[in-house]
Amino acid sequence: MTGFFCNFISMRYDVIIVGAGPGGLACAERTATLGLSTLVLERQSIIGKKACGGGITWNGLIKKVPDALHEKVFTKQFIHTRYQNTCVSSPTPIIATINREKLGRHMAQKALQAGAEIRLGCNVTSIENGTRLNYTDTVTKKHQQEIFTHLVGADGSSSMVRRYLDLPVLSVGIGINYQIPGNIHDMHWYLNSSLFKSGYSWIFPYNGSISIGAYVDNKKLKAGILHKNFLRWAKQQGFSLKGVQPSAGYINYDFKGYHFGNIFLIGDAAGLASGLTGEGIYSAIVSGETVAKRIHDPLYRCDELKNIIKNHRRHKRMVAFAGKSNILSTFLFELLFVALKTRLINFKAVEMSRE
Numbered sequence: 001m002t003g004f005f006c007n008f009i010s011m012r013y014d015v016i017i018v019g020a021g022p023g024g025l026a027c028a029e030r031t032a033t034l035g036l037s038t039l040v041l042e043r044q045s046i047i048g049k050k051a052c053g054g055g056i057t058w059n060g061l062i063k064k065v066p067d068a069l070h071e072k073v074f075t076k077q078f079i080h081t082r083y084q085n086t087c088v089s090s091p092t093p094i095i096a097t098i099n100r101e102k103l104g105r106h107m108a109q110k111a112l113q114a115g116a117e118i119r120l121g122c123n124v125t126s127i128e129n130g131t132r133l134n135y136t137d138t139v140t141k142k143h144q145q146e147i148f149t150h151l152v153g154a155d156g157s158s159s160m161v162r163r164y165l166d167l168p169v170l171s172v173g174i175g176i177n178y179q180i181p182g183n184i185h186d187m188h189w190y191l192n193s194s195l196f197k198s199g200y201s202w203i204f205p206y207n208g209s210i211s212i213g214a215y216v217d218n219k220k221l222k223a224g225i226l227h228k229n230f231l232r233w234a235k236q237q238g239f240s241l242k243g244v245q246p247s248a249g250y251i252n253y254d255f256k257g258y259h260f261g262n263i264f265l266i267g268d269a270a271g272l273a274s275g276l277t278g279e280g281i282y283s284a285i286v287s288g289e290t291v292a293k294r295i296h297d298p299l300y301r302c303d304e305l306k307n308i309i310k311n312h313r314r315h316k317r318m319v320a321f322a323g324k325s326n327i328l329s330t331f332l333f334e335l336l337f338v339a340l341k342t343r344l345i346n347f348k349a350v351e352m353s354r355e
Helices: 022-033 100-114 160-164 223-236 281-296 303-322 326-341
Strands: 012-018 038-041 055-057 070-074 076-081 085-089 095-098 117-119 122-128 132-137 143-153 172-181 188-191 200-205 209-217 247-252 263-265
Touching (some): 012 281, 022 038, 022 100, 022 281, 055 281, 085 326, 143 281, 160 263, 172 223, 188 326, 209 223, 281 303, 303 326
Parallel strands (some): 076 188, 143 263
Antiparallel strands (some): 055 095, 070 095, 076 085, 122 132, 132 143, 172 247, 188 200, 200 209
16 A cells, blocks of 8 residues: 555645544545545554554444454353442443554555545645645655645544544543453453542453553543552452553544534544443444535435444533442442343444434
């Protein structure tokens, strides 16, 4: 793919997408397929790297991600609260784990095949008059300007495009992840309010490695305390993290809209990740595909994205309620445990794809 990433002459594009995550690449593939000239600018030199447990809910992504990209598939989920343990099972898969870099390469290849251009190592520096975008090549240090008809911000929780629109980010989660060598068979979730407030920690199996991490609303627990509590929890679970580098990142769930004239926001840039679970891949892909269709046809109905927005608001209300106190978080976790164990609700009830 390297031949697509350098030596371009400035020109006008129907669509410029800032960010080559799942949302940006889904948008690029669709706009290019629809015949719109499309350029993707990615700040990193590698597509797909992100602090992420890599768990994808089966109900939402089964139609979006090929089976070949699934690392492990699970029909059981082991859930642990401060006082109880249970196993939730289903005749069909509930969750799969996926390697973000493999997913990124797959989606980038599809976008390229559709006719999109992708440039890596491009740091967007400014937007002018809603029609021009300036960026710097981080390798050559050269400055370049491109002209767009439509601009899509797919540049994550600290989105430069969102800042241009003067939309502050007030609701943020933080996730920390360690990827360590090893093989285990089961997926575990830990809802321990004494360590993670209204958040949770996880153990997700991969092929030859294990993702362990934690997620919480940044208002409830700051990054340093989260990391300290996480290391204490990991030691209790028998994991040695000596010499392993963690990855961490903020998750924006402060949704304030996605369509602003000729500029759009998708995925984390729009604040469409779940404040409750941190789930964001599904929302990013659906919002990317929806924005592409909306650019092509301004009358497109956007039903799938509207469903995500409805669930997003429900998750945000749950975060606000559960985060009022540790006692309330503990009570809600134990209540959720009983509801799952007795099958009053199923695991899909907390998915962003829930209808």
